[in-house]
Amino acid sequence: MARLLILGAGIAGHTAALHARRKLGENHEVVVVSPNSRWNWIPSNIWVGVGVMTPEQVTFPLAPVYEKTGVIFRQARAVSLHPDGSEGVSRPYVMVESTEPGKAGARERLEYDYLINATGPRLHFDATEGLGPEKNSLSVCTAGHAAQAAVGLDEAVARMQRGERQTLLIGTGHGTCTCQGAAFEYLFNVEFELRRRGVRDKARLVWISNEHELGDFGMGGMFIRRGGYITHSRVFTESLYTERGVEWITQAAVKKVDRGEIHYETLDGRQESIRSDFTMLLPPFSGVGLKAFDREGVEITESLFAPSNFMYVDGDYTKKPYEEWSPSDWPETYRSPRYDNIYAVGIAFAPPHPISRPMFIPSGTPIYPTPPRTGMPSGVMAREVAFNIVDKMEGREGKTRTASMAKMGAACIASAGASLMRGTAVSMTVYPIIPDFQKYPDTGRDIHYTSGEIGLAGHWIKHLLHFAFMYKAKARPLWTAIPE
Amino acid sequence: MSTVRKPFEQSYYPPVPTPLTKALRTNWVWQFLRFLVINVRMLRMVRMH
Ligand SMILES: Cc1cc2nc3c(=O)[nH]c(=O)nc-3n(C[C@H](O)[C@H](O)[C@H](O)COP(=O)(O)OP(=O)(O)OC[C@H]3O[C@@H](n4cnc5c(N)ncnc54)[C@H](O)[C@@H]3O)c2cc1C
DSSP states (O other), rough: OOOOEEOOOHHHHHHHHHHHHHHSSSSSSSEEESOEEEEEGGGGGGHTTTTTTTTGGEEEEHHHHHHHHHHHEEEEEEEEEETBBBTBBSSSSEEEEEEEETTTOOOOEEEEEEEEEEOOOOGGGGGGGGSSSTOOOOOOOSSSHHHHHHHHHHHHHHHTTTOOOOEEEEEESSSOOOOHHHHHHHHHHHHHHHHTTTTGGGEEEEEESOOOOOOOOTTTTOEEEEEEEEEHHHHHHHHHHHHHTEEOSSSEEEOOOOOOOOEEEESOOOEEEEEEEEEEEEEOOEOOOOOOOOOTOOOOHHHHHOTTTTOSSOOOOOOOOOGGGGGGGSSSSOOSSSSEEEOGGGGGBOOOOOOOOOOOOOOOOOOOOOOOHHHHHHHHHHHHHHHHHHHHHHOOOOOOOOOTTSSOOEEEEEEEEOOTTTTEEEEEEEEESSSSSTTTTTSSSTTTTTTTEEEHHHHHHHHHHHHHHHHHHHHHGGGGSOOO | OOOOOOTTTTSSSSSSOOHHHHHHHHHHHHHHHHHHHHHHHHHHHTOOO
């Protein structure tokens, strides 16, 4: 009997667990460790944040699903990895700390034969003074944060209904944030909601972000064919902001969030401030801060994890300038270079470098997006890694499956207003996710597969995907027919 | 929302959609066709892996 231990039950960890369990024989174990008792379809959090969905509609309890599928579940937080075991323990293990009510803090040693780290991001609000829902700004990163944002929005709307003018500031809360797409969705859902509630004329909406230009989204933007031109996403994004009356501040690193006033620095070195009555700023992400120890108890965290706390895998982490970046720098198997039974997928793996070009102000402050790892690639790499591990556990000598973001396409639907009759969303496809300027010298991507358009159809798809992915994550009949 | 575009301000330069383009974005018949097209495009991405 062998055991696969999966840390994290988000999009990546849960996908890996369900696929591994379905493929593995009864004689093997799949164990999932996650601090949250509920699974969250994170993309729908933006709808919780404007009050059109509740946290209960975007989450469900994990335990019954794991019980049904035969996965062993520990509601706990992984604390440290011991890939060589320790004194008196010959097998590798992970030390976990329970988060279950009544048992909170109790430690347990979970041994493994194969380990997948799918712990996603730590929401690093502390990187910016005053940032975060416990301080002076709102967030939509978790269903709970989003519910709090919805209350904040209701209060701002009430003030507008009393005739007050309000400034709403939405975007990224640090110079190295990722996930601009989520903040973009929230911005346009708020804008739509203000129109629906009849107070749009009382609102000044401002976008602030660390992108070099609008439409970058952390992936250097993209080129699409439209109206007889091959056009950068910047043009369409600026068009949407203009059409919806949203002002934008780009190339900005938020430095401090006071109640009602946000201070930021720009790429050209200016120190600026803006007043805001409602502020939703995403935090930068880092790894969750797992520690690693060798058999003697000596800390080896630095050899497994990058300074960002994301885990090294089979990427090329050599420091090189933007001009020398290559698609082949990106990992294919997500296996740790140091331990061949440890893998990291989803947001938890360390990208070799950003996708957007790094920019710094003369004082050294970085102002550029770090690379997004969205739902579709996270799910695909989790599935492929799970299949590779299953082969090894079953003793099959199969061909190793790969899932490089440089050879993978992605589809993404960004909501711009939730209504079955009047809503819109931007539907995007990109191929490959990591631009390849050797193969596609002018655009970095294949123009035949890279597309973007806005319309009601996108909203219908986003809405259907909500139900489809909730259904799939519950492992209901024929769940495997729904792609990652 | 109609935007007042002032010369030399940031919103002066981007292209804006014509009334027809905007109407098509929420026109049920047209959007049903786009629904099919977008689904095909997305499935092509899925098939690549
Ligand atoms: C508001 C928002 C909207 C988004 N919208 C979209 C979208 O429309 N489309 C899209 O493709 N992507 C979207 N994304 C990105 C998408 O959510 C991520 O790509 C995806 O969640 C990454 O999956 P993951 O499994 O790596 O991380 P997560 O889904 O964050 O999962 C991490 C898991 O690890 C657990 N964990 C944390 N610490 C530990 C620990 N110490 N031990 C064990 N477990 C731990 C967590 O509880 C969680 O279960 C959005 C993100 C946000 C924030």
